[in-house]
Amino acid sequence: MNSIIKMLNQRFIKLKMKDKMQFSFAMPVMIVTIIMIIFEGVYFIRVFSVQLTDNINRSQSLVRTVVENYLTSMDYIAAQIVGSEKINAIINRENFETSTNPDEIYREFYDLKEVFTELEMKNSKYHIGMYIDDSLAYSNNKYYFYPMSELEEMDDYEDIMNSIDFGVPYYSMITETVNSGNSRAEVRYLTMLVPLENDNGFIAKVQVKEDTLEDVLDNARITDGTLAYLTDGSGRIMTTSNLDISFEEVDNQHFDKKDNWEKCEFNGKDYYRVFSSIDVYGWQIVSLIPVSEYLMQYMHILLWITLVIFVTIIVVGFVASRLSTYYVGKINKVNDTMQDIRQGNVNSRIHQKYQDGESNDEMDVLYQNFDYMIDEVQRLMKEEYRLGKSITRAEMRTLQAQINPHFLYNTLDLINWGALDYGADNVAKIARDLGQYYRLSLNHGKSIISIDDEIKHVKAYIDIENVHFEGKINLNVNISDEIADYACVNTILQPIVENSILHGIAEKTDIESCTIDISAEIDGEDIIIKVEDDGPGMDEETRIKILEHDVSAKDHGYGIGNTNFRIKLCYGEKYGITYEDKKPHGTVAIVRIQALKADELEKIMM
Secondary structure: HHHHHHHHHHHHHHHOOHHHHHHHHHHHHHHHHHHHHHHHHHHHHHHHHHHHHHHHHHHHHHHHHHHHHHHHHHHHHHHHHHHOHHHHHOOOOOOOOOOHHHOOOOOOOOHHHHHHHHHHOOOOOEEEEEOOOOOOOHHHHOOOEEOOOHHHHHOOHHHHHHHHOOOOOEEEEEEEEEEEEEEEEEEEEEEEEEOOOOOOOOOEEEEEHHHHHHHHHHHHHHHHOOOOEEEEOOOOOOEOOOOOOOOOOOOHHHOOOOOEEEEEEEEEEEEEEEEEOOOOEEEEEEEEHHHHHHHHHHHHHHHHHHHHHHHHHHHHOOOOOOOOHHHHHHHHHHHHHHHHHOOOOOOOHHHOOOOOOOOOOOHHHHHHHHHHHHHHHHHHHHHHHHHHHHHHHHHHHHHOOOOOOHHHHHHHHHHHHHHHHHOOOHHHHHHHHHHHHHHHHHHHHHOOEEEHHHHHHHHHHHHHHHHHHHEEEEEEEEEEHHHOEEEEOOOOHHHHHHHHHHHHOOOOOOOOOOOEEEEEEOOOOOOEEEEEOOOOOOOOOHHHHHHHHOOOHHHHHHHOHHHHHHHHHHHHOEEEHHHHHEEOOHHHHEEEEEEEHHHHHHHOOO
């Protein structure tokens, strides 16, 4: 077994990618699908078997109910005839049968006919009549009245008379000749014979056509070839669903058995025997269902299962072939492009070479990522070149700003003391704030400063601006001592505060005051500093423009874009400045930096 598996594995390895994909896709799908179809087929066959059996049983029950209604109705009509006061009054008169007066005889005939006609009109499906003595003139009427001699000619005459003598109704199949237009036809009836209450032995009968019962029994035929028949309590077959078939050889001993769906043989064929009882009368409705026809009901399901499996194999095989060809072709596109790049064509791109038939599947994502990777490599090469030039220009500007800072400090100090000597306190304060501002801004040429000093830098800038705006700018700082001890790149907050003033109170003459709130919090290994103002706010276009990086810009010191660039350059791409709207008005600038001490920050900037 292991050797076979090993051999199959080796053959699989040697297959081309297209064949491997086709085989790997098709085989599991086919196996799982076929197993599911087989299980579903078995389930449906089982469900169908239950439904078919239930349908047959329901059909039997329906036929039983209809036949029972017919028998009950016949019993009821017979009771009406037997209990009719008018009929009993006529047939029990003293001179009945002995009268020779034509008028009296006609009167008797008319009165009896009137009763029978009324009953028959009320029960249109049934035919009623009465057997009377042959001596009566109207005994040959053959519609309502029949001679007793006709009963004597019947094969079961003795059984009829035995039942009549015991006052028990007797059922028999009787063939009668009836008028049909200008011709006469023979019609078979299921006939119920009951004795009338007189001394003459007259017998009433209630009949229903055999064709009517045949139609009822025909409803019990669920499958082709099913034979249904009706038997009385003694096992006599009264009528069948197919009058052309003789049931003389049918074994009716099964009435003593309690199990349905037993096999039996009739006319050389196997049948399932299903029966239901009319308990009130002891009659039986029996159906003989051909075994072959019963099983044929399942052949449709088996054929459908076979067809579905066959179609599934074809469809799955076709789809597997198309998919494998499609995806192997996509892989070849990557190989072709990589080969071009290896040969020195670094501008080769997959989507430049193959534009038709694009989709949004994972292979297209792979194409996009591949092209993006090549574009990114070229971008980084260009960025490295441009970044080198940008850093050089930034360093030159920093050096220029740091030219002789001690001279600047000494000059501002002389202005401060001179202003104090002359009592110009405001001038002295401006000189001190300006000296503090530039001292922190230049930071002795260092790019690292504590957050506490960065806040002092902002406060000095606000003090200077408040001289111009007559103290209308309010600064609120909420930063804990723990956060204040961390270090940051210098001059990252002043450009943001400056921007709030420039786009607020400095630009809008109707703004009477400006409030700027600075807060900070620890977020994992980062520090988030928020600068909030109550100005008019900024739209999305303005925010994007402010954050654009331009190290060569000469407006407003470093500028927001340059500050954002310096933060990302120091800490990484996920850090920097973002803006949010403040409700109902105002702007929130969010600065994210790493939570590092001065010595830790110096190490990553080396």
